[in-house]
Amino acid sequence: MSIPPRLISNAVPSVVKPTTLLILVDDDSIGSGWCEQFSQEGYNVLHVKYPVVEEDGYDLRQALLKADKEVSKLGGDWALITYGLSAVDARTLRSSILFSWNDLKACIHFCPNTTSAKPFLLKKKAGGYIPSVFHIPASQELIHAALIPHTQTEQLNNSRSHPTISVFTYPLVPEKFPFPLMLNAPSRAARETVCPHIRSATTLSLTRTLTLLRRCIGPYFDLESVWEQHAHYEFVERDPQKTLSTMVSEPYVNHISTLTGGMGRKDLLRFYKTNVPPNHEETHNDVDHASRHRNDHRFAYSFLPGIPPTGKRLEFPVVGIVAFRGDKMFFEYWDQASVLVQLDLLDPTNLPVAGVDVARKVLDPFGVPSNTLLARWKTSEGLSTQ
Template sequence: MKGRYVSVPAASGEQFQAYLATSVDGRGPGIVLCQEIFGVNQAMRDVADLLAEEGYTVLVPDLYWRQERGVDLAYTEADFGRAFALYQGFNEALGVEDIRSSLQALKALDECNAGELGVVGYCLGGKLAYLAGCRLPEVACAVGYYGVGIEHALQEAEGLQGRRLVLHLAELDAYCPVEARAAIVEGLGRLPGVELYVYPGVDHAFARPQGDHYNKPAALLAHERSIAALRRTLGPDYNLSDLWEEHIRHEFDTRDVPATMATMVAEPYVNHIPTMTGGVGYRELSRFYQHHFVHNNPKDMALTPISRTVGASQIVDEFIMTFTHDSEIDWMLPGVAPTGKRVEIPMLGVVKFRGPKLYHEHIYWDQASVLVQIGLLDPTGLPVAGRETAQKLLDESQPSNTLMPSWASSADKSR
């Protein structure tokens, strides 16, 4: 457990417990995270810790405290029955009031920035996040994952008054069947500040790691969209371009492995897609950087930026890498002896951040073009090219379709 438990004063004068995860910055915008029907369990604490890595100070209130304090259930059949019984006896109106109390307590903490507040929720918490966004004016952004029963509370949307609402819906969710989902889309889809996303082919709880219905692509996309909405509304505003430049500087200029790793989260990963080189986790990635990358690159290796797209939590970089193959390059040409050949190759990097730290790199390039340029692949009769791919990226007036034998045959054909 990375965070700690704190007490929250209820409107009645009683107190209830909440898990507090503090922003990686020591102080950040505040989010109240609303539980699934299983209480404040490990899954909810993990979500809070993840959001704290993203820069938020997160409070996860025990919303079952009136029925039973300290509910922390797993996902066994027995625990599901107990969770469903608690859910059936849950009072939503009092739950929203407890969220209000939690927001007030959160805002009073030194770890929380004075400013806009958000609410994020899953399952039962997904609907509560929606209701909190509608009923509580202090909620600037509400994010709900597969909320159950929202279709019965669409009239509440009048209270949004243009504040930001993001709902993630699962196409195969039996708790929100197609008719319910259609009602939600029809009732909320045209309102200002509302973002609705339907994830095809996934079921309820698709964003719960280790769950039976976990779908990593959908979960990652939903998280990216959630962070984008929270960033726009609450902050924090990180200069991802500067953070990325600092990382690159230590990789290619100072060639300082500890400084490179210091720009990354505690357990980062790097994947060079064509050759599947890199590393997962601090220890493996540090080893890779130290012995197979940072000190393993040709001295004349250089990057020429072409374009950069900066999102809420990731960067997509387009660039040309040039080098002389005068040493073995483990990560790009593993096991290939130096050829002395000059290489120019277009590359693409998808760089993901968590808060102010780099989380992962996905690096793409055309390995066939590299092999052509160092003389290991004869391009004759193959739809591959060498350094021409880099030249055409720099100068779009270079001829197109030179690899298409049929190109000349269409010259005199009508359009």
């Protein structure tokens, strides 16, 4: 018995000609959720159920042959993603790709169930390996050792290009089960508490996967323009609905230092409406450089919980960590201690914190001295460093 691959169509309207991902993963809610995740990243997804359960009489080879034909029908470049693929099934996969091999541009393997690298290293018909990324637990030392020589050879031969074979290891995640399948995909917006090592590994591996996919099969998104539009709606027009239009259906904003923001569209809409008053003055100046983008803001409203507006001018660095899904986005942070010092709410005496110099050090790294808070810095001046 063979179950035909399930097609999940590209969910990003701006992507007119999506490329295809063939994903081998279980057909439970978590596996299906990851297929939906990649459709929301701008791809057509063909979902083939994996692993095989012998009692079901499921024929993996027949399913892969059907998937191969479907990939050919969709046309264009495509990539392969597997979860927990065994060496035996990797060989079955290689022998089942008959029509679409020339269009296979990238492979991503999560936690392959093997100690041998050879079945997973696919070659182009014209020669050379197909670009591949392996995400493995740090404890999978044998497969890691088997892959390392291939990564080193490729790097020596292609010093001016991206590595063809990349291996990423993740500490403290289980070896027996693909770690991304231990929690729901971000697109499912599940508010679940999981092991921080698994969440960190899953988030980082998704970013690395998308980096390879974007480079090999697209699509390209102008993420800086998306961020600038978001900032314009939030800080200039002060329109919560327009601000949310630049974000995914269930976004979140997480201001770590003050524990403010919103989890989900309803909470975030409430946060934007109550935290960003529409009629307060603000100046907004953008300075664009080849490799830097700086925004200068003057906010005339209270952004520290429980602290009313003081009218004081503040200078502080904002570290914005913004995640995108397709051409939509999420969140941002700021440094708290330097703000409290400037508002005279925190006495920096005998504390390892600074005021306005924090922001000025970011803008002019050489103009503000380092280590002024280190008591031993002055006394070490002139001492031998040998």
